[in-house]
Amino acid sequence: MKFLDQAKVYIKSGAGGAGCVSFHREKYVEFGGPDGGDGGNGGSVLIEAVNGLNTLIDYRYQQHYKAKTGVHGMGKNRTGARGEDVVLKVPAGTQVFEEDNETLICDLTEEGQQFRLAKGGNGGFGNAHFKSSTNQAPRNANPGQPAEEKTIWLRLKLIADCGLVGLPNAGKSTFLSSVTRARPKIAGYPFTTLHPNLGVATSDGYEFVLADIPGLIEGAHEGAGIGDRFLGHVERTGVLLHLVSAQEEDVAEAYKIVRHELEAYGKGIVDKLEIVALSQIDILDDETKADKLAALAEASGKEVREISAIVGTGMTDILRELRKIIDTSIEPEDAG
Structure with a gap:
């Protein structure tokens, strides 16, 4: 296995799913009302120090990591599924820097440590969320929050006595x-x-x-x-x-x-x-x-x-x- 102690990586979290505009439709139900579900939250990008690694060689061959987008809300008050997270696995002793390679984001010195690098966007509210006594048939819903994206540097400093x-x-x-x-x-x-x-x-x-x-x-x-x-x-x-x-x-x-x-x-x-x-x-x-x-x-x-x-x-x-x-x-x- 080749040794690599520095790598540049692009990460992007998942955007939140959009809320749904929907109204309940059922036989013999005259005024079903709004039933649009909320969008699911987008996945986050995490980094974790794990056992069994002593190099960043994996990040030479893959430099782009994107979490999944949240699923849009649906009718019948169905909330969209949450987007899947992406976890970057690195050796203990890895430091994470901003794109300038000088501003430290986190320092993972022990196995099992985890840090969220990019938060997934929140899902938007469906129209059922906006129902009130004065607005019983809302026709608006929120879009999901946008994703976060950035370029980071991973730098390994071996843990030795x-x-x-x-x-x-x-x-x-x-x-x-x-x-x-x-x-x-x-x-x-x-x-x-x-x-x-x-x-x-x-x-x-x-x-x-x-x-x-x-x-x-x-x-x-x-x-x-x-x-x-x-x-x-x-x-x-x-x-x-x-x-x-x-x-x-x-x-x-x-x-x-x-x-x-x-x-x-x-x-x-x-x-x-x-x-x-x-x-x-x-x-x-x-x-x-x-x-x-x-x-x-x-x-x-x-x-x-x-x-x-x-x-x-x-x-x-x-x-x-x-x-x-x-x-x-x-x-x-x-x-x-």
């Missing part, structure tokens, strides 16, 4: 695949990951969700590489795991590049709790590893964890640390 950030080839996808059942594409070249991946990790019986986003490079906030458009998927996370590859010649510079891009993106990401880890340490000798750990600790101002997803070094400890932060929201002494 921990976000993995770092330069391309920092080992994020390898980390995700080793601790979850997710199977992201892994290869020895930059930008192997082209869209975010989610996985559920388990530590001491506690489950939490990891989000791996495509790697950042210098100038990502200006559109370099894949850019920073996927950073929105870590806006909702409680903690960031910042991986720096042991293959980097200058690990301090690699760390600073990603931090600068997070800061340039804004929206509070740079202020999140951060754990820094030197990944792929299995390729280093002890002396080189010590030098790179020291350089990275100085650049980040934090204690640096040592991990290798390939051989499993440090993986259990870092998962437990992440679980502790997510579970208790207590910041460890050296995470900032």
